[in-house]
Amino acid sequence: MRKLRIRTYALIGLYVLFMLPWLFLIAARLAESGSLEFGDNEPLSRLQILAAVAGLLAAFFLIGLGMRKQLLTPLEKLGLAARRIGEDDWDVRLPDTRIAEIADVRDGFDAMVNGLRSSHRKQAELEEERRFVIAAVAHDLRTPLFALRGYLDGLEQGIAQSPEQMAKYVAVCKEKSAQLDRLVEDLFAFAKLEYSETETADSRVDLRLVLRKAIEGLGPLAGEKRISVISALAEEECAVRGDSHLLERAVGNLLDNAARHAPAGGSIVVQCRKQGDEIHFAIRDSGPGFGPEELHRAFEPLYRGEESRNRSTGGAGLGLTISRRIVRRHGGELAAGNHPEGGALLSGWIPAA
Numbered sequence: 001m002r003k004l005r006i007r008t009y010a011l012i013g014l015y016v017l018f019m020l021p022w023l024f025l026i027a028a029r030l031a032e033s034g035s036l037e038f039g040d041n042e043p044l045s046r047l048q049i050l051a052a053v054a055g056l057l058a059a060f061f062l063i064g065l066g067m068r069k070q071l072l073t074p075l076e077k078l079g080l081a082a083r084r085i086g087e088d089d090w091d092v093r094l095p096d097t098r099i100a101e102i103a104d105v106r107d108g109f110d111a112m113v114n115g116l117r118s119s120h121r122k123q124a125e126l127e128e129e130r131r132f133v134i135a136a137v138a139h140d141l142r143t144p145l146f147a148l149r150g151y152l153d154g155l156e157q158g159i160a161q162s163p164e165q166m167a168k169y170v171a172v173c174k175e176k177s178a179q180l181d182r183l184v185e186d187l188f189a190f191a192k193l194e195y196s197e198t199e200t201a202d203s204r205v206d207l208r209l210v211l212r213k214a215i216e217g218l219g220p221l222a223g224e225k226r227i228s229v230i231s232a233l234a235e236e237e238c239a240v241r242g243d244s245h246l247l248e249r250a251v252g253n254l255l256d257n258a259a260r261h262a263p264a265g266g267s268i269v270v271q272c273r274k275q276g277d278e279i280h281f282a283i284r285d286s287g288p289g290f291g292p293e294e295l296h297r298a299f300e301p302l303y304r305g306e307e308s309r310n311r312s313t314g315g316a317g318l319g320l321t322i323s324r325r326i327v328r329r330h331g332g333e334l335a336a337g338n339h340p341e342g343g344a345l346l347s348g349w350i351p352a353a
Contacts, residue, residue, distance in 0.1 A: 074102045078109060090117045129301065141183060148176040186318040189249065190301065193325045200329050201243035204353050207251075207279050208233045208272050210244060214252045215270060218259055225264045234273040238281075239353040242330040250326040250334075251281070253319035254346050258285035261344060274352060278332075282347035289338040289345075298336040299324045320346070 074097045081092045092113055094106045151169045160166045215229050222229055240247075258268045266286035273280055290298060301321045323346075324334040332350035339345040 074106065078105065081109070081113075085113065085116065088120075090120065132301075141180065144176040144179045144183070148173055148180070151176070186322065189322050190318045193322060193329070200246065202241055203244065204239050205242055205244045205247060207238040207240055207247065207281060207350070210247045211251055211270055211272055211281065213248060214255050217252060218255050218268075221256070221259045222268070225259065225262065225266070227259055227262050227265070228267045230267060230269045232269060232271045236274060238272050238274050238279045240279050240330065240350045241353045242350070246326045246329070250323040251283075253323045254283045257319055257346070258283050258287075258344065261285055261287035263287060275349075277352050278349040279352050280347070280349045282345060284339050284343050284345045286343045289343050290336060295336060295338070299334070324348075 074094070077094060081094060084092055090113070094109060097103050097106060151172050154160055155166065155169050155173075160169045211233060212231070215231060218229065221227075255268065255270070262268055262285040268286070269282075269284045271280075271282045271284075299320050301318060320334075320336070327334040327348050327350060330350050332348055334346065334348035337345045337347070
């Protein structure tokens with residue numbers, strides 16, 4: 001459909017303004033003499049003049065209706081649509097128009113509505129996730145707190161009388177307090193990544209050094225379960241741009257997940273190499289691997305398989321979520337899978353520096 005410009009209607013309006021004085025002149029001459037003469041032609045009668053004037057007025061009226069339909073009606077509908085959006089009614093569709101300028105306004109309005117609709121949907125999803133996180137956190141904190149209070153009450157009431165019982169109660173209290181510390185730490189890190197608008201530090205980081213430091217930090221847990229950690233890191237530098245502290249947390253979570261799921265006497269393989277313009281890394285454990293449902297939901301906030309949920313070493317179910325968001329913040333990606341020879345495989349990449 002060919003669109004008209006507002007200047008077309010402006011020219012029509014100027015034409016009308018130009019003709020109005022002539023209409024007044026004709027009316028004055030007609031009132032004075034009762035007829036009009038043009039050169040040697042026959043004079044026009046009053047009836048003919050009135051008919052001509054009526055025709056012109058009808059034309060002006062029709063032009064006014066057309067201008068209202070083409071100009072004012074779309075603007076009124078824009079105002080109505082804006083009020084509906086203000087009432088959270090997003091099912092708004094503006095009609096087509098032949099006026100190019102108004103069509104441009106309509107297209108811009110539609111783009112704005114689509115952006116607001118998308119933002120509103122994301123906000124609703126974030127609010128739903130926030131409520132879910134609060135409910136899950138309350139559940140996860142309640143369990144160790146309840147156990148901690150029970151053992152402390154036992155110590156206070158003298159239920160544990162022998163030194164061995166008292167030592168056991170104290171050990172359980174320390175274990176539960178450590179679990180609470182991990183829960184709070186994971187939740188704080190998740191909230192900081194999810195809702196903070198602070199920019200990621202931009203420095204040159206050798207990912208091999210980050211992985212080696214994380215492997216060293218895994219020592220106590222690996223030693224307790226007699227897990228052997230096999231380091232297969234490239235000899236060449238694997239430099240990326242980013243925040244070394246965040247990257248340490250990301251790979252630390254991955255190694256901690258592997259150590260918790262690897263069986264006693266099992267193994268963990270850590271790999272890192274440069275491939276083209278990307279730094280690829282992978283962590284594989286000798287555990288049972290991901291189940292079908294776990295494979296699809298491994299990175300969901302607060303999701304944990306039943307085996308992990310029942311372990312005292314289990315965190316808040318945010319470790320893998322935090323790791324993936326850190327990797328994505330650095331422009332990369334993290335994926336979960338199962339190795340063909342068995343065990344879980346967490347692999348990812350980050351753009352090379």
